[in-house]
Amino acid sequence: MSTRIVVADDQDDVRIGFRLILDSQPDMTVVGEAADGRRAVELARHLRPDVLLADIRMPALDGLEVTRLLAAETRVIVVTTFDLDEYVHAALRNGACGFLLKRSGPALLVEAVRAAMAGDTLISPQVTVRLLRHLRAAAPAPPAEPLTERELEIARLVAHGRTNADIAAELTISPGTVKTHVAHIQRKVGAANRVGIAAWAWSSGAVGGPGA
Amino acid sequence: MSTRIVVADDQDDVRIGFRLILDSQPDMTVVGEAADGRRAVELARHLRPDVLLADIRMPALDGLEVTRLLAAETRVIVVTTFDLDEYVHAALRNGACGFLLKRSGPALLVEAVRAAMAGDTLISPQVTVRLLRHLRAAAPAPPAEPLTERELEIARLVAHGRTNADIAAELTISPGTVKTHVAHIQRKVGAANRVGIAAWAWSSGAVGGPGA
DNA sequence: GGCCGCCTCCGCCATACGGGAGAGGACCCT
């Protein structure tokens, strides 16, 4: 069974190029093309392809909107020429299963389709490097002094907005003890108040991020 | 000029496989192999390859440590069988230029090397999907009521640990006004206190995250 | 003109928080 693909892009030559690349794969078939966003949605709903490749800049409906509308029913890979941060985030937030730059080359295009089929997400390396800037930026700001296990535990609770009394109850210790821990954490991470602890925890990945 | 590569992995067959794949590329040459981390560092410092492929689980020194030691001088792509979150973050934090699962296949291996050479970062699609979990999870939690511009501005400042007086000074308004805004924000996002606002802001992408 | 949302400001009061200092017990390592 071949992977059925729809290509949506307002430029004829791009669609032709994609079709050429994908059809040359033994297990992939381009079953439809759309030149604007509205048509892309119609086509996807009608043909029910396994994967939709959607350009961002399209008439009628842009690729990000198309992604939002179709994410629940079709795997959408967003393709674009411009690696603007807003695009990447909007695309992934809207449920895209991949983000490709047109200049990434045929091999990655094919791999992105395979990844999407497997339920994974391939992002162009040029884009990934920008996505990770935040993560890298967070790295050089680890606490000068590392937190102990208990402190980390409390820091996480603080970061979720729990009060000292709250935390004390949860850990079955005295509120005073929580205050002591919080004070230590503040000193260690250089926070002026508990919100500073929250900011540190969220930005350094101690919570919320994959680290949680 | 061919891309010079060193492969570090304690399993013979893995090294052989990588060498086979990479040497079959016209523009890539494996110039050395190491079976443990210490040897990998020595080899990299001696041969000065363009790219080092490093397994995580190795004797003497694991791939994450190797990455940390060499990141400044060599492009390191971390390769592993296990897509544990801690691995990914540690690797990228330590300066890796790529993160590959061994089961990702030859095409991605080659692409990862090319990406590293171009200063980009390729991450296995299987891993990316986990990296993005929090980003996706953040989307379905928008505030029931949307914040006004002013409120969003203040929410961001709150999320960074600023006090009301602080914020008032920055925006040249009265501290009382800030309190009013904060109270409104709390009600809208359903936070019991200002740290709850911070948690909302960080997790929903209003600040810090890619959304900022 | 009237309605409404937004931003701005005011006061009062109870509570949570942050700073500082001190201290005992459990555990580990030397």
Added chain:
DNA sequence: AGGGTCCTCTCCCGTATGGCGGAGGCGGCC
């Protein structure tokens, strides 16, 4: 046995915060 780290708890005090209600000015919309 002694030193170290970590967790636990206590007291005091000043400030920041959160909850309450009220109010005026401004701009857009009907």
